[in-house]
Amino acid sequence: VKSVTLRTLRAKYERGEPISMATAYDYPSAVHVDQAHIDILLVGDSAAMVVHGHDTTLPITLDHMLAHCQSVSRGAQRAFLVGDLPFGSYELSARDAVGSAMRMLKEGNMDAVKLEGGSPARVEAARAIVEAGIAVMGHVGLTPQSVSVLGGFRPQAQVAGEAMRVLHQAKALQAVGCFSIVLECVPGPIAAAVTKALSIPTIGIGAGPATSGQVLVYHDLLGMMSHPHHAKVTPKFCKRYAEVGATIQAALQAYRDDVASRSFPGVRYSPYSIKPGEVAALE
Numbered sequence: 421v422k423s424v425t426l427r428t429l430r431a432k433y434e435r436g437e438p439i440s441m442a443t444a445y446d447y448p449s450a451v452h453v454d455q456a457h458i459d460i461l462l463v464g465d466s467a468a469m470v471v472h473g474h475d476t477t478l479p480i481t482l483d484h485m486l487a488h489c490q491s492v493s494r495g496a497q498r499a500f501l502v503g504d505l506p507f508g509s510y511e512l513s514a515r516d517a518v519g520s521a522m523r524m525l526k527e528g529n530m531d532a533v534k535l536e537g538g539s540p541a542r543v544e545a546a547r548a549i550v551e552a553g554i555a556v557m558g559h560v561g562l563t564p565q566s567v568s569v570l571g572g573f574r575p576q577a578q579v580a581g582e583a584m585r586v587l588h589q590a591k592a593l594q595a596v597g598c599f600s601i602v603l604e605c606v607p608g609p610i611a612a613a614v615t616k617a618l619s620i621p622t623i624g625i626g627a628g629p630a631t632s633g634q635v636l637v638y639h640d641l642l643g644m645m646s647h648p649h650h651a652k653v654t655p656k657f658c659k660r661y662a663e664v665g666a667t668i669q670a671a672l673q674a675y676r677d678d679v680a681s682r683s684f685p686g687v688r689y690s691p692y693s694i695k696p697g698e699v700a701a702l703e
């Protein structure tokens with residue numbers, strides 16, 4: 421039995437305690453996030469970018485997401501597991517959306533799904549999934565799956581009209597039964613107003629300090645890609661809690677040097693012995 425459920429998340433929200441969320445994509449990252457007692461583990465479609473090296477989240481398929489979800493579910497004992505519905509798996513019809521969400525639970529072992537956007541069609545998809553008995557997390561503001569119409573990854577709701585739209589979308593998603601909503605890359609005052617207007621927790625990323633919780637991407641918060649020449653930059657809103665990439669790079673270079681100089685394995689890492697006299701038989 422999980423120790424983080426919709427009931428315990430709800431209780432935290434009602435006590436005014438911040439909810440923590442981080443992404444993970446495979447068995448070791450799931451173990452790490454789970455053992456840190458982070459409340460919600462998101463198998464994000466950001467996997468397309470941080471694991472598979474794509475420039476956007478668009479290429480990842482439902483089957484790829486399911487493989488990530490399965491690996492994560494083997495590593496997480498405690499956290500509440502949310503799986504991202506990828507681009508193309510829920511937009512065509514509410515029927516598609518329910519089918520994809522069911523696979524995330526039945527095959528991916530997720531506890532809930534997340535979908536992007538708050539247009540009427542997306543709200544209907546969320547409603548249909550909730551009616552099928554599956555918990556749904558919404559996601560408004562910057563919705564990376566809409567990069568084609570947004571014209572790039574840029575902050576949202578910086579003008580009043582857009583801010584009102586984000587608020588209306590969040591309310592509509594709450595009205596059809598979403599248990600929580602991610603607010604991505606919106607000004608702090610907008611996130612504060614949305615959080616105040618809702619009676620479900622908001623989870624912010626690049627949305628300031630007033631949301632009910634925070635989420636960051638695993639590779640970003642750990643400083644995985646610290647190479648100065650590397651194209652994948654850490655977003656401005658992300659605090660780097662470690663420089664794991666630099667640690668990994670130094671270890672790999674030390675290993676390469678040890679092999680080149682024959683200082684590895686040496687006697688210390690050559691554990692298998694043969695009885696004296698037996699070697700002679702080889703010669």
Ligand code: KIV
Pocket residue numbers: 443462463464465466467504602625635636637
């Ligand atoms: O895919 C992802 O990592 C996300 C979070 C940034 C919310 O959707």
Ligand code: NA
Pocket residue numbers: 464465466477504
């Ligand atoms: Na995502």
